[in-house]
Amino acid sequence: xxxxxxxxxxxxxxxxxxxxxxxxxxxxxxxxxxxxxxxxxxxxxxxxxxxxxxxxxxxxxxxxxxxxxxxxxxxxxxxxxxxxxxxxxxxxxxxxxxxxxxxxxxxxxxxxxxxxxxx
Numbered sequence: 001x002x003x004x005x006x007x008x009x010x011x012x013x014x015x016x017x018x019x020x021x022x023x024x025x026x027x028x029x030x031x032x033x034x035x036x037x038x039x040x041x042x043x044x045x046x047x048x049x050x051x052x053x054x055x056x057x058x059x060x061x062x063x064x065x066x067x068x069x070x071x072x073x074x075x076x077x078x079x080x081x082x083x084x085x086x087x088x089x090x091x092x093x094x095x096x097x098x099x100x101x102x103x104x105x106x107x108x109x110x111x112x113x114x115x116x117x118x119x
Contacts, residue, residue, distance in 0.1 A: 008112055012110050023053050028047060060086060080113075085110075088114060094107075
């Protein structure tokens with residue numbers, strides 16, 4: 001079960017590293033292909049805002065990755081629960097305020113990992 005938990009937390013961390021990359025470094029090149037509902041000029045206008053969001057996603061990924069280096073299991077659990085909860089809340093809020101798809105891409109993986117962390 002520990003391996004499955006580690007894989008699920010790792011997937012959430014990798015997703016957020018991808019979000020960091022997309023929002024900070026590929027907002028005007030790759031992001032228009034991912035977010036097809038926005039006009040092309042939207043991406044240039046929101047480049048600095050997206051980079052800021054990417055930075056926050058990087059912090060979430062860093063927190064989850066940090067958990068892999070913690071030897072004391074209860075402390076690892078607390079760190080993972082905190083960061084996975086942050087990801088889940090961000091996914092819920094994103095689904096409410098922007099697009100329901102955000103919950104499926106961000107919230108569901110965090111929820112699954114959060115449940116697995118407790119087993």
